[in-house]
Amino acid sequence: MKKTIQTVKGTREFYPEQMSLRNYIYEKVRSASQAFGYQEWDGPFIETIELYAAKSGEELVKKQSFVFTDRGGEEVTLRPELTPSLARMIAAKQGELTFPVRWWSFGPFWRYEQPQKGRTREFFQWNIDMLGVNSPEADAELIAVGAEFLRSVGLSPERVRIYVNNRRLMNAQFDALGISDKNRLDVANLVDRRSKMDPEKWDAYALELGLSQPQIDGLKIMLSDFDLWKQSDELSRTFSALDAMNVREYIAFDPSIMRGLLYYTGTTFEAFDTSGSLKRSLFGGGRYDNLLEDVGGQPLSGVGFAMGDVGMGIFLQEAGLLPEFEPSPAQVLVTVFDEKLWLESYKLGAELRSEGLNVMVYPEPAKLPKQFKFADKMKMKAAVTVGPDEVERNLVAVKNLSSGEQVIVPREAAVEEIRKVL
């Protein structure tokens, strides 16, 4: 390595092993989405900054998006999230789509962040949304899709939990405590940090925001009341529906879940890894009522969530839940005996492929031990050899690489023999 050109900071290189993990997550995401009847879709990877300026946070637009000027002088950005594109696309065809719309997507996003573990500048994200139905049961369905995904990758309720809360319930609580609208965002932020901050610092921060001691005490009581959801008809119905959908064990009410202060208006939820000492967020979402209007559509309510591939990948790996990596898509190696029989091996390989097997032929007449070692490293299951003896009598030698047993069979029986080994 004389001279190397570095990758762009925060980008990711997918060697085959990482690519198989990405594809594994994609497959599970697709299965969970399709099991509930959601359609796959996607938007542009490049958008104008105005799309996000409308209602995404200032932090996102000004500091955390990849913005640059194209050759035509237009300011464009690599998409940092999908929901605004979704809102625009729905609004554009609002009159012709069949509602309720159930859509999901899995694609790349970019955010200009400080890279650290679990956080890169380039990542893949699963987005899934239902639009056109505004009900606690619809909220429950989205949560259930998330829960079924968790179940499908082998994550048990002991390991991961989806915490659910509701903005309207919280607003009612804030009203009861006499917390002004002006303070609402700050207080929501305060509530969100309850579990992340030292209790003493949390108190000090609360005082800083101008809350009175009775208000702070009231908040604390509220935050430790895990039966609070019973006061909310919405959440009661959502939890009943989750029970019916057989995912209730993955769900818990948590009054400190606030999330997206920007456009969530009803139920919000967030999945956490509960196995470690610190909670790691795995996905989150909620109901949004005003998104379509913001991009010029007719009022339309929706609910959805998003999950990044980076954190989920690390979590699955640490939990020992990754499927074993198979280096070679071909489980069969045809060896090359010597230069004279080289093309005979290619011929055999073609025959086996025509029978539907994935077959790799060693690319040169190397020593057989070397070829077998290669098959081992690639974790292949069978090696097939045609040497002078076999060719003469129209035979092939099929070796089971895990047991070490080799049988010599007529060439026509090779496929059948190989299938026994796979």
Added chain:
RNA sequence: GAGCCUGUAGCUCAAUGGCAGAGCGCCACACUGUGGAUGUGGAUGUUGUGGGUUCGAGACCCAUCAGGCUCCCCA
């Protein structure tokens, strides 16, 4: 955008300011019709990059790049 830690062989890591090393992996051979084991031998490299201090720098200083931790943020 701010602070701190780290960067040495393909990988994991050693080396008081004084000859750059080990284990694993890799390659070759033992073994010219068969892998996983074992043995023997071999190659690892501009110590992230660029400056500086010093007789002498992997080590100390400055800058820079990267990724890790924290703040921020988490749409």
